[in-house]
Amino acid sequence: MDNHLFNPAGPLGFPKAEVADHPADPAHAYPEYLESGELEKKGYHVEEIGSGSGFYWVTNSFYDAAFLRTGQGVIAIDAPPNLGEFMLSAIEEVTDEPVTHVVYSHWHSDHIGAAAMYGPDVKIISHQITHDLLKRWPDPLRPLPTETFTDEATLDVGGVKLELSYKGENHCPGNIFIYAPQQKALTAIDIVSPGWSVFFHCDASENITGWIDAHDQILDYDFDVIVGGHQTRYGTRADVLAHREYVHDIVDYSWEVLREEVGSELMVEAGPRKRWTWAENQFNYMANQVTHRTLTKETSTGQKWTERLGGASNMTKYHAWTIMESIRLHRTHDDYQRRDGKSAYIW
Known part of the structure; x- marks a missing residue:
């Protein structure tokens, strides 16, 4: 497609990016599952991660989410509509346990806009700000949280714990850190895309100063793996350190x-x-x-x-x-x- 067709606004619009102008992405940004044909066959990839058992990462190579198997039900973290019901397929692939709890990382539709698929009986936990924003702009695909917190909370299901923490506005008001201490697995959405520069304009973040600070807040955790919400893979502490250096x-x-x-x-x-x-x-x-x-x-x-x-x-x-x-x-x-x-x- 030539630039005239791509951009009918001419000099008043954006020019078309040319592939030849950009170097190839580093090989480590493309993990092995992308070469296996799994995504084309199944539509998703699910992988158990963390130093303990039961914490799973689910991706379609552009959006990702996570879930935790507790023995008394599954705790789902987020519900990206781009991943959609493949999240359910991933859960069903590894356990017969029903989804009993859902944790919203933040209120943005691109990360929780399929939450209605978990059904009407699940408990939904979020920050109070997330609840208030969803109440102000209702969306039947993003059911209102049933439980909220303001600073810190611990979700304990059958002795399996998630620590929820709000350290102030970063990507958006109400965006929380979700930490599985037994597995040393952290979910921190829209701060770091492991192995990649994040999406346009600091991932469309609303408080850039808070977003910059969030890199240090992440590094305060004792984690082995991090789920960032986007792109091709989960991350490590080295990925956060690299992105922090880039941002700084x-x-x-x-x-x-x-x-x-x-x-x-x-x-x-x-x-x-x-x-x-x-x-x-x-x-x-x-x-x-x-x-x-x-x-x-x-x-x-x-x-x-x-x-x-x-x-x-x-x-x-x-x-x-x-x-x-x-x-x-x-x-x-x-x-x-x-x-x-x-x-x-x-x-």
Whole structure:
């Protein structure tokens, strides 16, 4: 498809990304099950993970979720509609236990929008904010939670435990951490996509400062495996450390570029009556600077980010724009307009 057909808006729309412009994703982003034909045959992959038994990861290679077998019923974590009833198939593949409990990670439809499939009799646990948001915007496919908490809670079914924790807004209000201590398995949705750069604009997160901090909050847990909600595989502590490094590179270069005030000549070029043209060019120019510096640097392993994270060449510019704008809004401006026209930066 040529760019004219792809983008009838022409220069007012987005250009078509060309495959040839991007390097191949690193091999570790594509685990063995993708080569086995399993997804084409079954529609899903299920795998027991963690250092104990009974915790399972389910994926269709773009969305993933988890469940815990307790001996007295299954605790399901999330219900992505993109995975849908294949989640039920995965549960039925490994146990005869019914689903008795469902934990909502957060309120977004792309992660719990098939929850009605678990039936009307399950107990649904979420943060109070998730309950309130779902009550405000009802969705029959996302039944209201039957139990809520505000800070910390423990779900205990037959002695098998999940520790639920809310550490403040990150990806969205009410997004919780779900930890299986016996299995050392953590579910933290839409913060890290193991082996990959996350989706556009820091996974469409609503509080970028909180989202950045969530990487450190994840690392406070004693976990062997992490379910991130997206892409091709579950992760490890090394995956979280890698993504944290990547994000902090973008943060550092965003500070650097903002303080340089690069591209101010674009305002003169646009003229006084084309201020949104100037703004678009100015912010895109700065985001391009951040993107270039992030993707050309040598990382802690001696590799570039395109060699460490799948999709980094596609997604970094969107993260750079979003993180740079978040810093501009959430952090100090370093200075403000003085009546004497002088500048006195605090740094």
